Amino acid sequence: MKGRAATPLIAIVVIVGALLAGSLIAGQEPLLGLDLQGGVEVVLEPVDNPGDEVTGEELDQALEIIRDRVDALGVAEPDITRQGDRIVIQLPGVDDQERAIELVGQTAELRFRPVLVGPLPLSGVPAVPDETLDPEPSHTEPVVCSDLILEGVDMVSDGYNGGPSLAQLETGFVTSPANDLAGRTVILDGEAGRYLLGPACVTGAALEGASAELQGVQWAVRVTARSGPDGIDRFNDAASTCFAAIGGICPAVPGDQVGALAIVLDGQVQSAPRIQAASFDRDNINITGSFSQAEARDIALVLDFGALPVEFTDPATTGLVRTVSATLGRDALDAGLLAGAIGVAIVAAYMIAYYRLLGVGAILSLIVSSAMLWVIVSFLSDTRGLALTLAGITGLIVSIGVSLDSNIVYFEHLKEDILRGRSLTSSIDRSFPAAFRTIFWANLATLIGAVILYFLTIGSVRGFALMLGIASILDLVATYFFLRPFVRILVLSKRFSGSNRAFGMPPDTEVEAVTA
């Protein structure tokens, strides 16, 4: 009986110990938030277009898109503000600094271009930037794909609007950034190789957003277009043209029945999905392929990015990227941690004074769940950029008191049973299921709240919800797998059995006296 009780106890201690060791060896540790350790700041300034004033509304819209994008990087807590015309983004931690600048700072327009030829393997073909063409203002606007069919141009051999042609693709030319205009054919590189691309038919302005999602066993990108003639209609025009692969607009991969539409950002082909249908529903455009989760997420981020309503200058070139210090700093963190340590010490003393050996069990159970929490937080910090702000740390300190509650509920149940004349030994098995049921239902309510908050909110509320949810699950795990067997073993052990006092329980002698 005792041996059976010990199994989960040993198992959880070993598992938690191994996880903790693994996490420490891997060098994972919680990432501190912006208020505690500062981070990197990216400032976006709108491009000064004469006659095209950027409105506050557009800036606010851009700000929300950027917030979504940064949130998509993980659950970190960025600080994003509008400062006059500029948007200031402060990101905690420095681990993902470059990636953050890359994603926040990219300013080019997202374009969908029909694939004329490609991809050609890159190896062995030197890239010669094509500087010979003069950028002409008239070629900056995207074209309507189906119009190209009417015009009957042979883009593959002649180029379009003075753009490069197949001959140049074969001799290793690539279009220089200055010549990368929407209304021209271009030669651009992608991961899979070099492409000859037609003029842009759709731009990021037509999209509302995109997200990576698991469809069956595959990661895919789900795109939502805006409604109306500049949104889904434009997209579907391109789709129907490419689906039929008519008139050399989208011949794509030789031998393939359907055409491909390349997603181009910043002169780089991000992906060139084949068009599988002539028309799509506004909110049901899926890009599939053998994507990994990270690839799907990156494409989704790129598509999201293209929806920015304001064009910003490149912060990397204007020098508007810099490090910022913490607003609260080390002393606030130290104060928080010191307070936490003192608080926990007093609480531990109280629990042990009141519940004696059971109190020891409660404290050990707390240590087990804290270790699990450390592992999870470190892991999420490392992989998803979860940042612990001072508020988060305080929340965790508070959760200590709440998680001890589960133990108290159990102990008070025990006490009640003993007062009814049961022995301690018989009470432990009786009390736990009833107490755990109470704890479970109460924690489930918290968990429901956490899930709702996580999925329906953004920003720091989301981070909070995540911590709340994790804490309530860990509470249940520690209570069930650690506290329960621990108390059982303690009570059944010869050394302590029969001594209610050692467990902080009322002595049952009083009851025995009457029973006799």
Next chain:
Amino acid sequence: MSLMGDLYRGRPAVDFPKVWKRMGAISALFLVVAAVALFTRGLNLGIEFEGGVSWEVDGGDVSTGEVRDALEPLGFGDARIQELGGNLLRIRAEAEATNTEETTAVSEALAAVAGVEVSDVSFSAVGPSWGDEITSSAERALVVFFIVIAVYIWIRLQWQMMAAALVAVGHDILITVGVYALFQFDVTPATVIAFLTILGYSLYDTLIVFDKIKENEAKAAANQKLSYTELVSLSANQVLMRSINTTFTSVLPVLTLLIVGRLLLGAVTLQEFALALLIGILAGTYSSVFVATPMVAVLKERQPEYRELRERLGGQETEDLEEARAALVRSERAGERPANTGLVSRRAKERAARSKIRSEDEKRHRPVGETNVSTQRTHPPRPRKKKRR
């Protein structure tokens, strides 16, 4: 014997129905004060919600502490100071950009402390970083949260408990928000997080009391000797010690946070956050026993079955709560309800039953055949203490 001693010994010590009215009056008073404060003074929304102003200055060797000291007399002691790359300092604070008197004074102070010309201090207005979208999404999530939780309590427990739990949570939030309005503390994102924590805590606490009431309700149904109010009062007594201990273990870390935060400089955020939590936790514990519980009693007494029961008992309130408890325990013994419903696995159930059988056997060799054990005892389970007055 002292109240604590009685509680420790699991003896019902508080005659709740007697104090409920008084506590109700106190709650009402608090709520009125909170509501008045909220409507007259309003909340003092921080820079994250309202936006504010920002100064940038080349600080040279000036430390953030010196800058803070210089801003203190101007009433900007709680400004957020950040070091940007190099020696550049950015100071963000709540202020109207149009209030030139105030902002110029700060610019001058900054120029003085950094040893530069006033014209070298750049100044701009900043928008809120906690945008409307976060606020509205949080509000939307809260509404959904309340609906789902309401349905959850309704299904799990009863609609009366659902109503009472929601009122109790509302009570706690209003009181906490009222304190913020009354003392004009800054409402920051951390405060919002604190509110949410309180909400969860308050619900959790209330659900534990309700779970006890429901458990007792099933037991009491057998003997029909207790009015619902007595039953509720008894349940509240049974969980009182837990409530006290839990409050203690939750409040202590927060209290030390407040004290340590007060002693150490630069932990203003910490303090306000801790204060919101402290008030919220206290209100949460209080409301589960003094708001939610009486409300359930009142609502349930309206049900015909409990009204009838009350009439049959002829208004004869069991004066002695301990008597009531004994009655409850007797009735429980008479028709022992299976302790495990739902969650606990059948294996655990069997194991519990088996060990119970064994432990009973230890005492008296009573053969028991079924899992649904009924342990008929010939004696009342608890002796009446003679020394008790």
